[in-house]
Amino acid sequence: MPEPPAQPERPVEGRDYYMDGPWLVFTREYHLRRGHCCQSGCRHCPWGYRKPPPASNIRHDSGKPPATGPLK
DSSP: OOOOOOOOOOOBBBTTTTEEEEEEEOHHHHHHOSSSOOOOOOOTTTTTOOOOSSSSSSOOOOOOOOOSSSOO
């Protein structure tokens, strides 16, 4: 009978991650052991990935009907 696949090792606090307030922050070492970039913009990404900033912070839907008539 074949052996079941090995379970991945559980992350260890202090080695693989730490808490920053409510946030769980993975370390550089954890990412390297994992072996690939998830492209989430992680704080300690060893591949240097940074999320691009949003295209605009302007809210397009103000909840008001569009203006009509000539612009002044």
